[in-house]
Amino acid sequence: MDQPTVGILHPGSMGAAVAACAKTNAASVLWCPVGRSPASVARAEQHGLEPVPTLQELLDRADMVISLCPPAAAEDLAHLIAEHGFADGVFVEANAVNAERAQRIADLLPRTKAVVDGGVIGSPPVGGKTPTLYLSGPAAATERVEALFSDTAVQTKVLGTEIGQASTLKLAYASFQKASRVLVALSIGIAREHGVDQELIDIASRRTDSYLSEPEYITKTAARAWRWGPELLEAADMLAAAGLPPEMLHAAATTLARWDDVKDDGELTLTDALNRLAQP
Incomplete structure (x- = not known):
């Protein structure tokens, strides 16, 4: 499988560390520093993430976008992604949101190739920590996410094809x-x-x-x-x-x-x- 270009939204302590693991099997991992804090910039630089000047460029270049942000912002962020357009890739909704919200987010992105429901359980993958990214959604899409984190500190486990299963867990x-x-x-x-x-x-x-x-x-x-x-x-x-x-x-x-x-x-x-x- 070709190495994908991955976009991360937005690299907090968990997101930045997960994105760093994605670099193992990705062509590049992008992030957009516009509006982000100095702490976010420092984390992204520490983990070697590639900055891009606009969200639109990130979406245009990415084959896969991973959303890892505070849960209260997850749906608004999905609205923003929908407004900018992201039609040709896989969107991984990996925030701590409830199953109904996960489905609403998936419904916001009907033009996206696939939406995967995700949930990270464990500490950020640094210092020997090995969290598990649980996944549910279309099989072809979850397989791509599994491949992205193969042989990294982020373990993956697919729960099924139903959006909401990973969020519920x-x-x-x-x-x-x-x-x-x-x-x-x-x-x-x-x-x-x-x-x-x-x-x-x-x-x-x-x-x-x-x-x-x-x-x-x-x-x-x-x-x-x-x-x-x-x-x-x-x-x-x-x-x-x-x-x-x-x-x-x-x-x-x-x-x-x-x-x-x-x-x-x-x-x-x-x-x-x-x-x-x-x-x-």
Whole structure:
């Protein structure tokens, strides 16, 4: 397969490092510095990306465009790409957007040869880090993206042909990974307020696995929701008293309330628990 010319929009810490990996199998990797910050310019120079004077030139030259930007800007950026025209290449929507937004972005680019839904899970590919770029979309297009990152620090995995699958996986994982870190801050905050934060850390250090890898625990959570919800409301009161935001625990208690009618149900299946959560 011929080496493609690749355009990257816009090289943040993840985008620049991913673009640098793309250089391995690309004829060149382009970016447009217009309107970008000095930090972006420095990253692009550090990773050897080729600057072009206009977005239009980038789109005219690129066989593949990878969009990696803050998720709030992803759809506006796609509108901009549509206005400038990008008809002959593959557009990789690799931002942390939901499945519906990913489909809207694909719909904005009907003249594009193919749109691939992507989601990066892991840290930027520097210093030995090897994130995975999950892909979904037309098979011929995902194969081209796989080839672009072959033998690089960016691993790839195709999930299927449906736009939205990669975005869903990214956000499903991020919802746990990122929200759990917020919960860490809240938990440590409560404990520190009463001088028991080190004890809390010692307790947690005895368990190193992740509940995300134990979906069977969902049924146990559902069966105990009737008493866990009120417990979290007590903790929310403590957060508020300490000047910490209680909303996250209020939301968790509201979620648990959807399982109130399966109190201590030892026969509950995972499917039943998830169905009750989705359709209270």
